[in-house]
Amino acid sequence: MSHTFDDQTHGADITRLFPEQATDTRSHPSRPKRGDLAASTADALAAAGAATLICTGHCKSEIQHVIDHISRKYKKVNMVFVTADTSSLASFHEAGRTIKKMGLQIDGFIGFPSVMAVPWEMTGDGHESHFQRNYLCYFLLVNILLDDMVHGSRVVLVTSCVRTEAPAPTWVDVRFSNGEDYHCLEGYSQSMLAMILFAKSLSKMCGDRSIAAFSANPGNTKTNVQTYISMDQMESWLERKRIEGEEIPVSLQQTPKSLAQGSATILRGLLDPDLQEESxxxxxxxxxxxxxHLDFPAGEESAQALWRRSQEFLGAFL
Structure with missing residues (x-):
């Protein structure tokens, strides 16, 4: 059955259309905090009767109010918290082991960005902060949990807006010459492109198990990158792109969306059976x-290079 969806669609519209899929969902929204997109998405799933919601965060106190709110409002939903700090790959490795020991069948996974347009910083694991905290930790966790994902599972990786003609990265210098060639939006953009290509690789790799993967741009919600950067930073980034021959209009600062509208794109990727063929x-x-330039086969070489680099970085954990 076909349905009409657009930028005005709300997350609750999606869960109402696909109640069976929402009821079966055991999803993994990360770091849901009061009033943010992850919390709004978790609330929509809980309202639709999701069986279990596994939430992660640096510490439980960060999201206790979200857990308490959902537990009080939707008493049949099993809320589970697992410690997972995106600044530590060892923490995400342990989180994966913890979730596997629960013996749950995972039929939905959602990964949300952790940092947006932050100054140059290397994590303790030796990676540029956006690359690890928005992408590499999810590459690790999804690969650990793949064996526990049931036939027909969905993986949704939350990303940001991207130019339709965006070129495929080479992944030669993911550390920006150790920060010498770094701009906060370049770091964020690189991690978002990594999420897009990761979803495409997962889709191809898991097609025989009917596990579908998507990257999803929720739009300009309260937690969008544009909330966190100054116009000076945006203008300096646009000027850099113009010098490189890439025209990126300021209109990429999309019309603001509510959290309910932002969650709709994520939830459609998670729940809509009609999207299976668009994995x-x-x-x-x-x-x-x-x-x-990113869709396969055009983007496949870039996606394979990213996968190889990621495996190299995570050799001790995979």
Whole structure:
């Protein structure tokens, strides 16, 4: 059955249309804090009767109010917290082991960005902070949990807006010459492109198990990168792109969305059976958007290079 979705669709609209999928979901929204997109998405799933919601965070006190709110409001939902600090790959490795020991069948996974447009910083594991905290930790966790994902599971990796003609990265210098060639938006953008290509690789690798993967741009919600950066930073980034021959209009600062509207694209990727054939797609305003240089086969070489680099970085944990 076909449905019409657009930038005005709310998360509750999606869960109402696919109640069976929402009821079965055991999803993994990360770091849900009061009034943010992860919390709004978790609330929509709980309202629809999700069986179990596994939430992660640096410490439980960060999200205790979200857990308490959902537990009080939706008493049949099993809320589980697992410690997972995106600044520590060892923490995410341990989180994966902890979740596996629970013996739950995972049929939905959602990964949300952890940092947005922050100054140059290397993590204790030796990686640029955006690359590890927005992408590499999820590459690790998803690979640990793949064997526990049931036939028909969904993986949704939350990303940001991307130019339709965005080129495929080479992944030669993910550390920006140790910060010498770094801009906060370049760091964020690199991690978002990594999430997009990771979803495409997962889709191809897991197709025989009907595990679908999507990257999803929720739009300009309260937690969007534009909330965290100054116009000076945006203008300096646009000027850098113009010098490199890439025209990126300021109109990429999308019209603001409510959290309910932002969650809709994520939830469609997680729940809509009609999207199965679009697995690997980048979702924007609840629609699959074509990215000619990133979609396979054009982007496959870049995605394979990213996968190899990620395995190299995570050799001790995989």
């Amino acid at each position: 690997g797609a980048f979702l924007n305003h609840c629609q699959a958007l074509k990215l000619p």
